[in-house]
Amino acid sequence: MNLDAMGAHIDRLIADLRVTQFYVADDLHVHWIDDREEAMAITDADPVEIHLPRIRSVLDYATCLHELGHVSGRYQGSKSSKTRERWAWRYAREHALVWTAEMEEDARASMWRPYAAGRSGPPSLPNVSGVCQPSALFVRVPCRGVQ
Ligand SMILES: [Zn+2]
Numbered sequence: 779m780n781l782d783a784m785g786a787h788i789d790r791l792i793a794d795l796r797v798t799q800f801y802v803a804d805d806l807h808v809h810w811i812d813d814r815e816e817a818m819a820i821t822d823a824d825p826v827e828i829h830l831p832r833i834r835s836v837l838d839y840a841t842c843l844h845e846l847g848h849v850s851g852r853y854q855g856s857k858s859s860k861t862r863e864r865w866a867w868r869y870a871r872e873h874a875l876v877w878t879a880e881m882e883e884d885a886r887a888s889m890w891r892p893y894a895a896g897r898s899g900p901p902s903l904p905n906v907s908g909v910c911q912p913s914a915l916f917v918r919v920p921c922r923g924v925q
Contacts, residue, residue, distance in 0.1 A: 779876045784839040817841045819848035840881040843870035
């Protein structure tokens with residue numbers, strides 16, 4: 779499986795989403811970005827916005843699947859960002875055409891990185907359902923890094 783095939787798969791999932799989950803194509807805005815660390819899904823907005831990394835590695839592919847998981851995965855209305863993250867990753871695993879050990883390691887690292895970095899616990903932030911990772915100022919910041 780090469781990167782082009784992974785990109786084609788993401789394109790297909792997005793096309794399916796537009797048909798199954800949105801009334802008009804314009805209700806879902808897809809932004810292609812260069813830095814995987816800045817990927818995000820803003821699902822409480824109209825239009826819904828997803829920022830997906832251009833696929834240059836299997837980790838970019840996994841991140842695209844993860845963000846799509848925030849749009850159409852289960853339990854994305856949960857008040858717990860951890861629950862939303864976990865189930866977005868589950869969507870990624872279930873929909874991936876390939877799921878490598880490297881992808882799994884990255885998924886786990888994105889869930890646990892702040893703890894590994896020695897922080898005492900998650901910051902107490904307002905919990906906005908549907909936003910990947912709200913900050914205290916409601917500025918949308920990426921899924922990854924802060925948990
Ligand atoms: Zn996420």
